[in-house]
Amino acid sequence: MSGLTNSAAFHALQGQLSLAERVVIAVHADPDMDAIGSALAMRAYLMDHGKSVKLWLRGFTARHYDFLDGISAVVTTPEPPAGDTLLAMDCASAYRIEGWQKTGVPDGYASVINWDHHQHNHQFGDLNIVDTAMSSMGEFVYWFFTEIEYAIQPEQATQLYAAIVYDTGRFAYSNVTTETFQAAAALVAAGAQPEGINNAIYNTKSVAQIKTLGTAMDRLTIERRYGYVYTYLLPDDPMVSQDALELMRALKTAKVLVLFRAKESGVKLNFRSKIEFDVAAFAQQFGGGGHRRASGAFVSGSLESVMADVLHALENALR
Numbered sequence: 001m002s003g004l005t006n007s008a009a010f011h012a013l014q015g016q017l018s019l020a021e022r023v024v025i026a027v028h029a030d031p032d033m034d035a036i037g038s039a040l041a042m043r044a045y046l047m048d049h050g051k052s053v054k055l056w057l058r059g060f061t062a063r064h065y066d067f068l069d070g071i072s073a074v075v076t077t078p079e080p081p082a083g084d085t086l087l088a089m090d091c092a093s094a095y096r097i098e099g100w101q102k103t104g105v106p107d108g109y110a111s112v113i114n115w116d117h118h119q120h121n122h123q124f125g126d127l128n129i130v131d132t133a134m135s136s137m138g139e140f141v142y143w144f145f146t147e148i149e150y151a152i153q154p155e156q157a158t159q160l161y162a163a164i165v166y167d168t169g170r171f172a173y174s175n176v177t178t179e180t181f182q183a184a185a186a187l188v189a190a191g192a193q194p195e196g197i198n199n200a201i202y203n204t205k206s207v208a209q210i211k212t213l214g215t216a217m218d219r220l221t222i223e224r225r226y227g228y229v230y231t232y233l234l235p236d237d238p239m240v241s242q243d244a245l246e247l248m249r250a251l252k253t254a255k256v257l258v259l260f261r262a263k264e265s266g267v268k269l270n271f272r273s274k275i276e277f278d279v280a281a282f283a284q285q286f287g288g289g290g291h292r293r294a295s296g297a298f299v300s301g302s303l304e305s306v307m308a309d310v311l312h313a314l315e316n317a318l319r
């Protein structure tokens with residue numbers, strides 16, 4: 001057992017899921033490897049138990065998850081598929097789910113399960129299983145499977161290992177515990193292949209992506225007085241945000257990192273902290289959230305105005 005979650009919580013989760021017939025799994029908007037890997041592992045578990053299961057990722061098009069078993073079965077329709085049970089994973093709030101940002105969870109589900117590891121979770125489920133001590137949802141699902149003595153298949157081991165690797169920055173962040181390594185070791189024993197998974201997550205970039213990283217580093221601003229660094233990406237830039245953040249993290253003088261990603265309708269913000277500064281709390285003033293050392297938000301407005309507002313607030317917070 002790991003983190004704050006006790007065995008009773010896992011058995012309550014198992015019991016609630018056993019009552020379901022048609023499960024809709026949803027994760028946070030702009031889903032990452034942790035959300036998707038964990039959700040796919042749970043999809044397979046529920047199918048094993050005779051459930052009808054749909055993983056609903058509205059508008060999802062990303063291709064770099066293709067090595068994960070079950071990804072081709074993702075439902076991307078504007079409206080959610082029918083179901084009696086909603087299993088929300090890796091979402092601090094129902095408003096984080098793509099398609100439900102304005103409404104939250106619609107009426108009609110017999111049961112809403114909120115299973116998460118973020119700070120400031122809104123406890124929006126009929127059943128809430130929240131543990132901020134978990135490195136990742138991947139680790140959380142692993143400990144659930146272990147507690148209920150479910151035999152993890154190689155495909156699920158791959159999904160969960162990928163989720164853990166991603167959310168821990170390859171076992172490098174402050175969220176890593178001895179239990180994280182225990183989970184990873186057990187997943188390798190169950191069939192996850194570390195080198196292949198690492199290559200699939202990190203070593204599949206296009207020339208355009210690598211060159212965009214160079215551009216993003218050309219745009220780097222280093223604010224020594226406050227110890228933060230930032231850069232930005234424009235709407236036409238290829239997706240390189242994780243790698244841009246990791247390059248900024250590598251800078252010795254950087255304590256807090258900010259990535260601004262301009263979109264058509266506003267700016268996505270990514271915050272990372274290498275110190276005790278709590279970026280989940282900081283992101284809340286922009287309607288965002290996350291973890292103490294990694295968070296995000298989305299703000300309407302032009303890149304220039306959002307950058308000015310956020311950096312002003314950051315300097316006040318770091319002062």
Ligand SMILES: [Mn+2]
Pocket residue numbers: 034035090117136137167
């Ligand atoms: Mn996560």
